[in-house]
Amino acid sequence: MQTDQSPWKTVSSTVVYDNPWIRLRHEEVITPAGTSGIYGVAHFKNKAIGIIPIDKEGYTWLVGQYRYPLEEYSWEIPMGGGSIDVDPLISAQRELKEETGLIALDWQMIGRIHTSNSVTDEEGFIFVAQDLEQGETEFDDTEVLQIWRLPLSEAIEMVMDNRITDSLSVYGLLKVARLKGI
Structure with missing residues (x-):
């Protein structure tokens, strides 16, 4: 039986680390069994955003x-x-x-995911982007990226043989495969 009421009781919560991206809390708790325990929570200060661009030829970008x-x-x-x-x-x-x-003219949100709900509250959103126009990249200072245009079916195979292991990528590509019957 599903209930939205938490069986956990928080006794105390202490921020042990904080930066612009994450906050880590140490919490003293009473477990659902009524025993004392601890919990560590990583709070993400941003949403995780993933995009699967698909062009008219059935190619995507990694x-x-x-x-x-x-x-x-x-x-x-x-x-x-x-x-x-x-x-x-x-x-x-x-x-x-x-x-x-x-730049995409057609956008569809295909999913929402919690990346690791046992220790984090990170929430991710996956979009399919279509009707694409090529422009210039605008990398962040911290990014050294390679861009690869490949058939969508090949990207899905990379998930299946573990060459792609990132959770947003795996979730998004497998969901697209199911939606498109690949």
């Missing part, structure tokens, strides 16, 4: 970059952070332009 926390290179759909108080579509349009130079 962005490759070195991911510092993973210490490895990663191929992903174009993505980034969107301010909590900004419509996710506005953030998606900005991110697509920044990372690929693409």
